[in-house]
Amino acid sequence: MAIPIRSCIACRKRESWTKVLRVVVRTGEVIPDPLRREIGRGAWLHQGCLDLAKSRGAFVRAFRSSTPLKTDALDEYVRLLLAKEQSDNPSDS
């Protein structure tokens, strides 16, 4: 069975879409779309690549935005995700 492949916008690695997070833009803000159901242009990234994506301006480029995009909601989402992962695997650092 073919698994859809997506490229992370930050590190450019090609990845099964189950391993990368889909994000979309709503009113100038990048928001997570974990269910992959939002309409419109989406971008994909590893949750661990969020900082890299921001430092590279990858969101602005991926969404062809002429203005900077806020990432507050996405920052919070990824922060919780990473915190949860750590509590699930306390020995895996």
Ligand SMILES: [Zn+2]
């Ligand atoms: Zn990546």
